Amino acid sequence: MASFNHAEEHVDPDMIVLQANLDDMNPEHSSYVMDRLFEAGANDVYWIPIIMKKGRPGMMLNVLVSETKLGQMEAIIFRETTTLGIRYQKCTVHRLGRVMEQVETIWGSVTVKAGIYEGEVVQFAPEFADCERIARQAGVPLKQVYEEVRRKYAEQQGAQ
Structure with missing residues (x-):
């Protein structure tokens, strides 16, 4: 990470x-x-x-x-x-540090909010509004968009 x-x-x-x-x-x-x-x-x-x-x-x-x-x-x-x-x-x-990052999917860009503890990502979540917008526009299940964004973000973090 x-x-x-x-x-x-x-x-x-x-x-x-x-x-x-x-x-x-x-x-x-x-x-x-x-x-x-x-x-x-x-x-x-x-x-x-x-x-x-x-x-x-x-x-x-x-x-x-x-x-x-x-x-x-x-x-x-x-x-x-x-x-x-x-x-x-x-x-x-006690609040975690936070960063907002973009993840590119086949449906477009999605914002991911990550929680940072001692310099490391300890949790992250796609922005719901972005996932909802994409699900409606693309006609795909919301959970599919959400899972894909989480997978892509984890991949992106592993590569850095």
């Missing part, structure tokens, strides 16, 4: 995970809330289905953000959801 010294890992000790439980919000609103949080600078946003008191189904909103954006996230969560409270947990995040 190729070496990537320019794709530095990063450790950020000043991160916060915000959590809010919701059992009375229309689930259709969750993607809108997620988009708003990402637009405001959230590093990660995800929902987990949960069972709340009295057996009520609910959702747990989780937001990973730097301390500097905490106020913006709070405002969105309180204004756009039905929660009455937010929990906070300080955390440290």
Whole structure:
């Protein structure tokens, strides 16, 4: 595998995970809330289905953000959801270095995102949107495009 010294890992000790439980919000609103949080600078946003008191189904909103954006996230969560409270947990995040590379296939170019640890590729994935576009245009199964891009990228890395 190729070496990537320019794709530095990063450790950020000043991160916060915000959590809010919701059992009375229309689930259709969750993607809108997620988009708003990402637009405001959230590093990660995800929902987990949960069972709340009295057996009520609910959702747990989780937001990973730097301390500097905490106020913006709070405002969105309180204004756009039905929660009455937010929990906070300080955390440290260790991120792999990342590189974006192009892989040529019989259908065209596809971007691959690679995760770099100590200068080596430890994981990689084709960009879904590129694979989806090609699958639709070429009329081939998405999984075929995805597998071909992964094979070509691994070959490309072995040759370097």
